[in-house]
Amino acid sequence: MxxxxxxxxxxxxxxxxxxxxxxxxxxxxxxxxxxxxxxxxxxxxxxxxxxxxxxxxxxxxxxxxxxxxxxxxLVVRAFDPQLGIQLGALIELSDDEDRRQCLLLGPDGASMKLQQDGRTVQVIGPQSPLGHSLLGKQVGDEVTLRLASGVQLLEIVRVG
Known part of the structure; x- marks a missing residue:
């Protein structure tokens, strides 16, 4: 992507x-x-x-x-492991049932879904609960997302 x-x-x-x-x-x-x-x-x-x-x-x-x-x-840069996930990162997450989702972390105010290469990409901002918890994380790290239906554990599979 x-x-x-x-x-x-x-x-x-x-x-x-x-x-x-x-x-x-x-x-x-x-x-x-x-x-x-x-x-x-x-x-x-x-x-x-x-x-x-x-x-x-x-x-x-x-x-x-x-x-x-x-x-x-926004200057879109390559992922820098020293900084971890920052604005402009393209992130792939996996849940405990190996369902994958792709996110683009960008400035606030543009929550939307996009299509590219036959995949859906959710745009989120750093003020969202998930966006905030992703900042500074690395591939292999896990983030916890609290939902109305309970807690969901997500693993960071790929960052671009």
Whole structure:
């Protein structure tokens, strides 16, 4: 798998999400400021509600914009055993039944699933419980993941 290609997929998806959020914010703003939505009495709140929506959509677009900037600045390096797992690492985990999962550890705010070479790659951030527990680990180390259904022990099989 190629980490740079995965990073490009994340960036493309975030750019698409940002465009949608900006469009939604603009639509809500236009609704809030349209002359037909000027309140005629204290019970006429359509314009006010649209302005709240516009504010929320603008904040969402700003958050996506920041996440996008962080992903564009991420320098994807080869795994350094001296440092252990860091941002940009491509990690393969195995559970006790030898079910494998592939993760890409990147900046926060871009949790998504990607496809590459016929495999699913889950993008996670360092603030997630699993992402946090992986930082600094090596191949062969184990991490414990607490789930609602119990505790899951995962072994780090490969890091790229």
């Amino acid at each position: 190629h980490k740079q290609l995965l990073q490009q997929q994340v960036i493309a998806r975030l750019e698409q999400d940002m465009q949608q959020a900006e469009h939604a914010a603009m639509t809500a703003y236009e609704t809030a400021t349209h002359e037909e939505n000027i309140a005629e009495n204290k019970y006429d709140t359509l314009g006010l509600e649209a302005s709240y929506l516009a504010t929320g959509q603008a904040r969402r677009a700003a958050a996506i914009r920041q996440t996008l900037a962080n992903w564009k600045q």
